[in-house]
Amino acid sequence: MGAGSDVSDLPGLLEESRKLLSSGPKLETTDSDVLPIGLGFLLWGAPLQKTLDIISQPGNIPAAVWLFAPREQSSLADWSDGIRKYTKGKTKVWIQVCSVAEAISAVKSAQPDVLVIQGTDAGGHGGAQGAGLTALVPEVIDTITKICSDDSSIRMPSFNAAGGISDGRGLASAITLGCPGITLGTRYLASHEATIAKGYQDAVLRASDGGMSTIRSSVYDTLRGTTDWPKNYGGRGVINASYHDHMSGVDWEENKRKYGEALKSGDSGWEGEQARLTTYAGTGLGLVTKVQPAGEITREIREEGVKALKAAAEKIARL
C-alpha cells in the first residue's frame, strides 16, 4: 500500500486491510501480531513521528516498509532506526535506490533488510538520471558485496530489482543479474485491483514501444502541482499532448488550464490526440496488453520466469 507523502488516510486504510486480511489465508512466515502487508513512504514528505505512532499501534505493525526519495540521504537512518525501535524489529526495512552512490549511502547508514535497485526504465518517479538494470544491478551488487565483506558490522541486504520488468523473461534476467527478487508496478496497473481511473488503465494498455512512447520528466509534476519532489527525481509517463505542448513552448499557465479542463472530462482526458492527463508507466508497458487479477499476474510471471531460466540453461548445457 502506497502511503506516499501524506499519512492522514493511513489509519483508515490499515483498518480496512485488517478486515480484508482476517478472512484470508494466514502467512506462516509472519508473526501473528504483524499485518502481512507492506507500506511505501516517500521520505521527502511523509512525517516520521506520526508514521511511527500509527504503524506501532497494536494490529497495525506492517511486515515491511518501503522507503524512497529522502530529501537528505541522512533521513534514511532516522526512518530505519525509528521503525525498528517502534516495531521491535518486526518490520523489515526495504530501501529503494537509483544509483550506486545512493546504494552505498543507504547500506552504510540504514542497513536495509532489502535493497531495491531501481533502473531508469521504471514508471512514475525515479532518478532523473540513471542506468537500466543490465548495468546498474551488477555494479550495485559488486560494490555492496565488497563493502559488507570489508566491514562485518554492515549487514548484507537482499537485492531486489525494479524498473522495466513486465513478465517472466524480465524476472529470469533479474535473477541472472544477481537479484533473487523483483518489483513490478506498470504490469499491475492492468490488474482488476488497481485503484486507478479506467482512462489511465486504457492508456497503458494502448501504448507500445515503451522507450519511445514514455519519457522521464518533471512536466507532469508541474501540471499536477506535485512540485515538492527533490530535483534529482523525475516521473516517467506516456508522452501526450501536455508534454508536446510544453516542448513546443506553450506556457505553464495555458498548459495547466488545458490540463484542468482534461481533468474535468474524466476518462476521455486520456484519449486520442488531445490526451493530456498523467499516465505514469514504465518502458515495459508494451508487454502489458490485458487486465488480469493481480494474483494471476504474480503466478504467471513466476511460472514464466522458471520456464525462461530452464530454457536458457538447457541451451547452455548443449554447448
Next chain:
Amino acid sequence: MGAGSDVSDLPGLLEESRKLLSSGPKLETTDSDVLPIGLGFLLWGAPLQKTLDIISQPGNIPAAVWLFAPREQSSLADWSDGIRKYTKGKTKVWIQVCSVAEAISAVKSAQPDVLVIQGTDAGGHGGAQGAGLTALVPEVIDTITKICSDDSSIRMPSFNAAGGISDGRGLASAITLGCPGITLGTRYLASHEATIAKGYQDAVLRASDGGMSTIRSSVYDTLRGTTDWPKNYGGRGVINASYHDHMSGVDWEENKRKYGEALKSGDSGWEGEQARLTTYAGTGLGLVTKVQPAGEITREIREEGVKALKAAAEKIARL
C-alpha cells in the same frame, strides 16, 4: 572493424586485415573466399556504391556487415539488397535498431540475418530516446516473431542484444530475455587491441556509477564537429568539464576553444577536474576495471555467462 561514415581508408584496412588473418587459424564456418571479419557502416554518411565496389573485390568479401543509423529507413533496403547482390549472398547483414518501430521497419524492408537490439545504456551513439534491454528486448522479439509468423515471406532474424552489458551476468540476462547473442563495446575499450588514446582508456577505467557518470547528449558531437548525425541519435559519454560548461551556459565558441586546447594537450585532456575530451562509453563502465587482451575478455564473459545461468537455474530447481 568500424568503417563508419567514410570508406576512404577501408581498402588499406582490409589489406592489413588479410595479412594479419593469413597467419591465424581458419574459421570452419566461413567460405574460403570470405574474410572472417565484420565491417560496420554508419548509413547516414557512408557511400553505398563505393562501399559495394570495395567489399566485392576478390579477397575483400566480409563475413558480415553491420548497418546502423540510416538518415531514412528506406536506405536499409538499398544497402542490404546491394550487399547481398555484390557478395552473392556470402555476407551476412546485421542491422542495429533502437526501438520497436525501427525493428519493424528494418525486418520488413531489409530482412536482416541478425537484428541487433540496442538499449539506451549503450555507449557512443544510439537513439536519443529509448529503453533499457530489460523492456526493449522482449517487446522487440514478441513483435518481430508475430510479424514473421503472420507473413512467411519475411525472414525471422537472429536476435542480438547491445547496450550496458559488461560481463557474464549481462550475457546470461540477455539470453534469458531471448537473445542468443550479445555485443559489447565499452568493455573492449579496455583491451590491449583497442586503438584509442591512453587518456580515453584511463578515463573509462576510472569512472564508476555508470548511470550517473555518463549522459547521452549531442554536446560532444557539436564540440568535435561531427554534426551530420541525424537528430534522433545522441552519443553517451562520460560527463566532464565540457558538458558541465555547456549546461551552465558557456557558449559554443568558448567551449570549442577550450576543447581544442584540451585536444592539443593529449592524454591530459582526459584528466582531472578539467577533463574535456570526449569519452564515449556505456553505463556498464563501472564494471570495467582493468585492461585485458580482447580474446581473454571474450572467453571470460562466455565462461562467466554459462556459470551465471547454471547458478540461476540451480536456485530455481530447488524451489
